[in-house]
Amino acid sequence: MTVILGQSFTGISIGAVLLLIALGLSLTFGQMGVINMAHGEFIMAGAYTTYVLQKALGDAGLSLLLALPVAFAVAGTLGALLEWLLIRRLYLRPLDTLLVTWGVSLMLQQLARDVFGAPNVQTRAPELLTGNVTLIGGDDPLTVANSRLFILGLALAAVAALALVLALTPLGRRIRAVVQNRDLAEVSGISTARVDRTAFFVGSGLAGVAGVALTLVGPIGPTMGTNIIIDAFLVVVVGGLGRLKGTVITAFVLGVLQAVLEYSTTVSVAKVLVLVGIVAFLQWRPQGLYTLRTRSLV
Amino acid sequence: MTIPKLLTHPAAGFGSAALLLFAAAPLLLTDFRLGLLAKYLCIAIVAVGICLAWGRGGLLTLGQGLFFGLGGYAMAMHLKLADAGPGELPDFMVLYGATGELPWWWRPFESPLFALAATVLLPMAVAAVIGTLVFRRRVKGAYFAILSQALAAAFALWLIGRQATTGGTNGLTDIQGFFGYDLNDPVNQRTVYFVIAAALLAVAAGVRQLIHSRYGELLVAVRDSEERVRFLGYDPARVKLVAYVVAAGAAGLAGALFVPAVGIISPALIGIVPSIEFVIGAAVGGRASLVGAILGAIAVMWAKTTLSEEFPGAWTYFQGLLFVVALAFLPGGLASLVRKARERRSAAPDDAEDVPGAGADAAPAPVPASAKKPEGVTA
Amino acid sequence: MTELPGLRIRGLRVAFDGFTAVDGVDLDVQPGDLRFLIGPNGAGKTTLVDAVTGLVRATGSVEFGGRQLLGRPVHHIARAGIGRTFQTATVFEELTVLQNLDIAAGAGRGAGTLLRRRRSVPEPVTRALDTIGLAELAERPAGVLAHGQKQWLEIGMLLVQDVRLLLLDEPVAGMSQDERDATGALLRQIAEERTVVVIEHDMAFMRSFARSVSVLHAGRVLSEGTVADVQADPRVQEVYLGHAAAPAPEPREAP
Numbered sequence: 001m002t003v004i005l006g007q008s009f010t011g012i013s014i015g016a017v018l019l020l021i022a023l024g025l026s027l028t029f030g031q032m033g034v035i036n037m038a039h040g041e042f043i044m045a046g047a048y049t050t051y052v053l054q055k056a057l058g059d060a061g062l063s064l065l066l067a068l069p070v071a072f073a074v075a076g077t078l079g080a081l082l083e084w085l086l087i088r089r090l091y092l093r094p095l096d097t098l099l100v101t102w103g104v105s106l107m108l109q110q111l112a113r114d115v116f117g118a119p120n121v122q123t124r125a126p127e128l129l130t131g132n133v134t135l136i137g138g139d140d141p142l143t144v145a146n147s148r149l150f151i152l153g154l155a156l157a158a159v160a161a162l163a164l165v166l167a168l169t170p171l172g173r174r175i176r177a178v179v180q181n182r183d184l185a186e187v188s189g190i191s192t193a194r195v196d197r198t199a200f201f202v203g204s205g206l207a208g209v210a211g212v213a214l215t216l217v218g219p220i221g222p223t224m225g226t227n228i229i230i231d232a233f234l235v236v237v238v239g240g241l242g243r244l245k246g247t248v249i250t251a252f253v254l255g256v257l258q259a260v261l262e263y264s265t266t267v268s269v270a271k272v273l274v275l276v277g278i279v280a281f282l283q284w285r286p287q288g289l290y291t292l293r294t295r296s297l298v
Numbered sequence: 299m300t301i302p303k304l305l306t307h308p309a310a311g312f313g314s315a316a317l318l319l320f321a322a323a324p325l326l327l328t329d330f331r332l333g334l335l336a337k338y339l340c341i342a343i344v345a346v347g348i349c350l351a352w353g354r355g356g357l358l359t360l361g362q363g364l365f366f367g368l369g370g371y372a373m374a375m376h377l378k379l380a381d382a383g384p385g386e387l388p389d390f391m392v393l394y395g396a397t398g399e400l401p402w403w404w405r406p407f408e409s410p411l412f413a414l415a416a417t418v419l420l421p422m423a424v425a426a427v428i429g430t431l432v433f434r435r436r437v438k439g440a441y442f443a444i445l446s447q448a449l450a451a452a453f454a455l456w457l458i459g460r461q462a463t464t465g466g467t468n469g470l471t472d473i474q475g476f477f478g479y480d481l482n483d484p485v486n487q488r489t490v491y492f493v494i495a496a497a498l499l500a501v502a503a504g505v506r507q508l509i510h511s512r513y514g515e516l517l518v519a520v521r522d523s524e525e526r527v528r529f530l531g532y533d534p535a536r537v538k539l540v541a542y543v544v545a546a547g548a549a550g551l552a553g554a555l556f557v558p559a560v561g562i563i564s565p566a567l568i569g570i571v572p573s574i575e576f577v578i579g580a581a582v583g584g585r586a587s588l589v590g591a592i593l594g595a596i597a598v599m600w601a602k603t604t605l606s607e608e609f610p611g612a613w614t615y616f617q618g619l620l621f622v623v624a625l626a627f628l629p630g631g632l633a634s635l636v637r638k639a640r641e642r643r644s645a646a647p648d649d650a651e652d653v654p655g656a657g658a659d660a661a662p663a664p665v666p667a668s669a670k671k672p673e674g675v676t677a
Numbered sequence: 678m679t680e681l682p683g684l685r686i687r688g689l690r691v692a693f694d695g696f697t698a699v700d701g702v703d704l705d706v707q708p709g710d711l712r713f714l715i716g717p718n719g720a721g722k723t724t725l726v727d728a729v730t731g732l733v734r735a736t737g738s739v740e741f742g743g744r745q746l747l748g749r750p751v752h753h754i755a756r757a758g759i760g761r762t763f764q765t766a767t768v769f770e771e772l773t774v775l776q777n778l779d780i781a782a783g784a785g786r787g788a789g790t791l792l793r794r795r796r797s798v799p800e801p802v803t804r805a806l807d808t809i810g811l812a813e814l815a816e817r818p819a820g821v822l823a824h825g826q827k828q829w830l831e832i833g834m835l836l837v838q839d840v841r842l843l844l845l846d847e848p849v850a851g852m853s854q855d856e857r858d859a860t861g862a863l864l865r866q867i868a869e870e871r872t873v874v875v876i877e878h879d880m881a882f883m884r885s886f887a888r889s890v891s892v893l894h895a896g897r898v899l900s901e902g903t904v905a906d907v908q909a910d911p912r913v914q915e916v917y918l919g920h921a922a923a924p925a926p927e928p929r930e931a932p
Contacts, residue, residue: 035440086626094440095358096625099581102574103621110614230451230570233444268452268459275452279431279445286435512783513791515776519769526767529730530838531755531784 002140007263008256009135013148013217015255016155019248020213021232022239023158024206026247027199028079029236030179033094034087037101039232040225041108042078042204046071046211047220048116054123061126064212068154071208078108079204080197088196105225112222120219129216147216154213158206163244165202175199234278240287308506311589312499319495329484336491336559338599339498343552345580345595346498346588347545350505352577353585354514355541356521358439361446362549362576364453365421367568369550371457372420373557374470375404376413381474384408389472394462401463410477414554421550422543429542433535438524447570454569469564476558490558497555498592501548506588508544517541549576575602578617582624584633594631682742682758682841683708684729684872689737691721691728691896698724699735700896706842711868713883714876715907716893717916722876723764725893726844730754730761741842756784760840764847766827770820774811774830777819778802781834801837809833809863825856832863842872849882861886892916 021043028036050067057063082104090097129147136142166172174195177185186192214224235254239246254274261270323335344362351357378388379400387396407413428449432442457464465471479486508514516537520527524534557563566572575598583594598620606613624631684706691699699721706712714722728735731751739746746754769777775798782799783790806812809829814822819830828848835843848864849857857879864873864886877883883890883904890907892900900910907913 029440033440035444086622090626093629095356095443096629098358098360098440098443099574099577100622100625103618103625105618106621107615107618110611110618113614114611226570230444230448234448237441237444266459268455271455272452275448278448279428282437282441282445283431283435286437508792510794511792512779512786512795515772515795516780516783516791518771519777519780522769522771523767525732525751526763526769527780528751529755529761530781530834531752533750533752 002136002142003263004260005136006142006144007259009142009144009148011256011259012252013144013151013255014259015252016148016152017210017213017217017228018232018235018255019155019251020151020158020210021207021228022235022247022251023162023244024203024210025232026236026239026244027162027175027203027206030243032087032091032196032199034091035094035098035101035233036079036082036087036204037098037229038082038105038108039101039204039207040227040229041105041112042075042207042225043211043214043228044108044112044220044222044225045075045078046208047215047224048112048211049074049208050212050215051116051121051123051220060124061128063123064126064129064216067212067215068209071212072205073208075208075211076201076205079207080201082204083197083200087200088193109222109226116222118222120221120224122219123215125216151213151216154209158209159244159248162202162206166244171195171198234275238278238281240285312503316499319499320492323495324488324491329487332491333487333559334600334603335596336487336494337556338596339491339494340552340556340559341576341579341599342592342595343494343498343501343555344549344576345583345591346501346505347548347552348577348580349585349588349591350508350517350548351541351545352580353587353591354509354517354521355538357538357542357545358443358577359446359542359545360443360570360577361448361450361573362545363450363568363570363573364446365425365546365549366553366556366572366576367450367453367457367563367565368421368424368553369417370553370557370563370568371464371470372407372413372416372550373554374473374563375407376410377473377476377557378470379404379408380410380477381472388470390465390468390470391462396462404463417554418547418550421546421553425543425546426539429539430535433538433542436535447573450568450573451570454565457565457568465564467565469562469567470557471562471564473557473561481558481561487559490555494555494559497551501551502588502592505544505548508541509588513537513540575617578621578624580631582620582631584631587631587633587637590631590633590636594633682872683710684842684874685738685740686725686729687738687740689725689728689735689739691724691733691735693733697896699728701737702893702896702898704891704898706872706874708872709868710872710874711864711886711888712872712874713887713890714874714893715878715880715883715890716899719895720893721896722893723846724896726761726846726874726876729844730759752784755838755840758839758841759844760835760838760842761844762828762831762835762846762848764850766824766831768819768822768827768830768834770818772819773816774806774819774822775802775815777830778805778833778837782837782839784838799837801839805833805836808836808866810859825852825860828852829860829863832860832867836867840871843867843874845873845875847876847878849877849879857882858885 021039025036025039028034028039049071050064053067053070054060054063057066082101086100086104087097090100125147129150131146132143133146133149134141134143166176174185174190177188177190178192178195182192218224231254235247235250238254239250257277258270258274261273265273324332327335344366348359348362351359382388387400407416432445437445457469458467460466474481476486476490479489481487481490516527516532520534520537527534527537553563553568579595579598580591581594582598583592584590601616602613605616628634630637684704686702686704689699689702690697702721702725714725716722724733727733729739729746731746731749731754735747737747741757741759744757746757746759769780772780779795779799779802782802806815809832811826811830811833814826819827822830832843832845832848849860852860861882864875867873868888887904890902890904891898892907892910892913894916899916900907900913
């Protein structure tokens with residue numbers, strides 16, 4: 001029983017990472033219907049930012065704390081740049097955007113290889129995060145790594161912050177307006193171009209934060225983004241567009257499902273099963289868990 | 299009839315392609331280069347299917363590796379069994395310590411007929427199931443692309459996870475014979491090349507017929523306005539399914555022919571990255587143009603070999619740049635440049651090929667504001 | 678001409694996330710009628726057509742020639758003889774006018790026909806080309822047509838599709854006066870053999886060509902009858918004056 005609980009908690013922490021990544025995706029995908037394959041490389045940028053900061057500062061705790069805002073800014077700037085250079089020229093062509101951003105992602109990976117070398121690198125976790133917390137004591141203890149708890153907290157904080165921004169700030173109102181009816185928002189005097197760029201900045205910045213979190217649980221390498229990005233996309237597809245709630249629920253459900261299935265079968269079979277589950281789910285809800293309903297044809 | 303018109307006549311096109319493939323290439327190229335060309339032609343066969351599904355049908359099939367792999371593994375399984383001899387286990391299974399029986403799902407591949415049929419029919423059957431589920435529920439656009447990519451990734455992972463029966467990461471390697479012929483013999487390698495060239499021409503001819511048929515027109519209509527087609531009394535899901543299944547069959551055949559040409563099939567050849575590489579050739583050459591897609595696939599593969607031999611890093615940058623330039627700035631691919639040049643030169647408008655959406659870029663052509671609101675383009 | 682089926686709608690209700698767009702509509706359209714559906718923005722006109730053609734889920738009953746339509750998929754309803762156009766003319770821009778019509782004519786084609794090239798122009802297509810006056814432009818891509826011509830092409834597609842009931846959503850929006858008159862004449866001609874329902878905001882156009890009129894308001898039928906009946910109805914006057922004297926065309930969400 002504890003094993004299942006332990007697996008579930010591992011799943012929740014996988015879900016937390018997925019959530020951090022998918023939050024940004026959902027913002028950009030929901031905002032512009034754009035699938036940004038380079039999102040994974042923004043994660044990588046965030047991770048390498050942490051690495052560079054730790055090299056420069058030495059102190060693991062301080063560099064991690066500092067890395068959060070810096071990685072957000074670095075990845076966000078990359079995202080805004082990508083939006084400005086390419087994506088805004090491709091708004092009516094989502095499939096072309098997907099492939100173009102794939103090309104960008106290839107180039108960014110190579111850039112990382114040229115700058116940091118092809119082999120993976122590691123950062124040291126701050127001491128505070130290296131231990132474990134025992135949730136259930138006794139003969140059959142359930143312990144959870146501090147780093148995983150930190151990631152979970154980070155993901156929840158990001159969700160809360162994003163939800164607050166969307167609900168309360170003028171920027172959030174504008175983003176929601178553009179998501180719901182771009183033309184109407186435009187004629188109502190909202191500069192959709194600026195809203196798009198800001199949304200892209202925030203969404204990509206969140207990927208950078210996810211990258212910081214990933215340094216706590218794994219190595220940093222040029223292809224680290226590619227390996228996880230498909231899962232994050234599936235979260236967005238299943239969660240439905242434009243709704244935070246769907247993304248949050250799906251990220252955790254998929255994470256736990258993956259972890260529990262992995263335990264009962266193997267990693268690869270678990271992946272296949274999860275995917276089959278997703279196809280089956282889309283039979284039931286082709287638009288995802290939650291969706292904004294409109295009268296439009298498509 | 300002017301010379302350019304003569305050259306663009308389909309029969310002339312096929313004739314000259316056959317001449318190039320069957321006479322010029324074997325005469326001019328070394329055995330090594332011919333072997334490479336055989337590999338490129340396999341990729342071109344995949345591109346033909348992508349041209350139909352993506353260029354004409356708007357289905358961005360980012361997961362053709364799945365079908366390529368099914369065809370490739372079906373062929374390789376048979377060849378491995380044939381190499382091992384009757385009643386024996388393939389070498390890698392012995393290596394991994396298997397002593398007992400052949401796994402049940404390997405058994406049927408002892409029969410050459412079953413294996414050959416499976417190389418094409420198995421991918422088509424899998425595509426039919428996936429397509430029915432996905433299209434019926436109107437999963438489309440980017441959703442479809444991501445889902446098909448995830449399927450290819452999952453298949454590659456599954457293969458890796460079952461090392462004892464699939465060869466795992468290594469895949470099925472060291473294939474020696476091809477239906478009784480020794481693949482190490484250069485003469486037989488040439489024969490394999492000819493088989494592949496013939497297959498490419500046959501698949502291209504078949505897909506060309508589809509594109510020019512009423513079905514081809516209907517497919518373009520579904521790509522451009524699926525709902526409208528529905529209101530005309532068609533079921534767009536079935537229209538798309540045909541294109542998807544045909545493309546899967548082409549990819550399966552290509553995978554099957556790839557095995558004797560290269561001697562290996564492995565997860566690394568069918569996962570996310572190769573799957574997306576199948577698409578880039580078609581995109582560069584012109585996704586909606588059959589000739590463009592074929593030449594694009596060959597050219598990109600050639601560039602990959604040439605560049606990555608000498609500057610592996612530069613190739614990755616170049617490949618990334620190809621995606622960006624071809625799709626962002628030249629969505630019709632090189633074929634659209636050729637077409638424009640031809641239109642400019644010839645005064646007679648009927649020189650343009652009579653194909654539905656010949657210039658069809660999935661990118662919308664400029665349309666009157668009344669018909670489509672330019673979304674969010676603030677120039 | 679065989680007996681034309683009529684359209685019979687009872688208690689039709691469409692709700693989106695708590696908002697009821699169509700709220701219990703009863704409507705009968707007799708065979709061979711040329712019925713206009715008018716009403717202010719948000720009255721539920723387009724949603725009504727969406728429900729009849731299967732685009733949105735609805736409750737209640739929609740019978741055409743005695744057959745229940747609700748719950749059937751869009752393409753089955755189309756094959757039952759019901760065709761529609763959209764507020765923004767939707768034609769296949771990259772295909773020629775001829776190809777557009779040929780596709781519309783072919784929903785019943787078998788695989789054998791579909792997989793072969795089109796060798797000749799089907800007879801109904803030739804007739805439709807003449808009817809809609811686009812014979813000269815048959816080989817042009819539909820994307821280059823003028824706005825009005827696209828709308829005619831859409832009507833032509835319904836003709837070759839051989840539907841018994843045409844549901845037209847603002848067929849004259851954006852047309853010049855001459856084009857309006859031509860379209861009106863075309864609709865009259867079509868209504869001799871088929872049943873036509875037109876959603877329209879153009880009151881002058883309605884007065885010239887309607888045989889009967891239904892006024893929708895807030896998801897219900899407010900008034901019904903001849904043009905004169907409806908115009909004399911005080912409730913109709915109130916609804917229109919209460920909103921806007923000259924209702925603007927209803928904007929449709931981005932496709």
